[in-house]
Amino acid sequence: MKNNIKVQRAIHDLTQADLAEKIGVSRQTINAMEKNKYVPSTLLALKIARLFKKPVEEIFILEDED
Amino acid sequence: MKNNIKVQRAIHDLTQADLAEKIGVSRQTINAMEKNKYVPSTLLALKIARLFKKPVEEIFILEDED
DNA sequence: GCAAAATGTAAAATAAACTTTACTTTTTGT
DNA sequence: ACAAAAAGTAAAGTTTATTTTACATTTTGC
Numbered sequence: 362m363k364n365n366i367k368v369q370r371a372i373h374d375l376t377q378a379d380l381a382e383k384i385g386v387s388r389q390t391i392n393a394m395e396k397n398k399y400v401p402s403t404l405l406a407l408k409i410a411r412l413f414k415k416p417v418e419e420i421f422i423l424e425d426e427d
Numbered sequence: 428m429k430n431n432i433k434v435q436r437a438i439h440d441l442t443q444a445d446l447a448e449k450i451g452v453s454r455q456t457i458n459a460m461e462k463n464k465y466v467p468s469t470l471l472a473l474k475i476a477r478l479f480k481k482p483v484e485e486i487f488i489l490e491d492e493d
Numbered sequence: 494g495c496a497a498a499a500t501g502t503a504a505a506a507t508a509a510a511c512t513t514t515a516c517t518t519t520t521t522g523t
Numbered sequence: 524a525c526a527a528a529a530a531g532t533a534a535a536g537t538t539t540a541t542t543t544t545a546c547a548t549t550t551t552g553c
Contacts, residue, residue: 454530455533510538512535515533519531
């Protein structure tokens with residue numbers, strides 16, 4: 362699974378810290394998500410999607426190996 | 428956060444065990460999700476949504492307290 | 494080119510997801 | 524009503540997400 366949080370952040374002009382605060386996680390969690398260090402919870406996915414006004418599927422993308 | 432996995436399962440005529448097998452988790456994980464025992468990973472949400480041909484947002488719904 | 498802001502990273506700690514096993518209760522079909 | 528299947532539940536164990544602290548590197552604005 363990959364994601365384009367970094368791109369969405371750029372579009373909305375938010376730093377990792379900004380985004381972290383808006384959705385209620387630590388900055389390192391955002392950083393780790395962007396670097397694909399781990400799979401976030403559905404709760405986070407929904408909050409991020411809502412903030413960016415995009416479907417979850419447009420931000421988090423399944424890959425063949427998943 | 429709530430979900431309507433149980434309804435989707437009924438529509439597609441799948442048992443908890445069927446669904447578990449199709450998305451690669453244990454039956455208890457499906458049961459626990461349906462009973463809101465914990466928040467599943469985004470990977471599971473995407474797989475379930477894809478299987479049921481519905482957007483993640485239609486299956487997993489944010490609530491006020493989230 | 495400097496300072497500040499932003500990002501990357503890492504280790505230790507904690508919380509939460511998920512599995513396995515095993516048993517009980519409920520539902521369904523005949 | 525009975526048997527079988529499905530669903531509910533629970534405890535112990537493993538793995539993974541997330542936090543906190545702390546520091547190094549990169550980017551940005553002036």
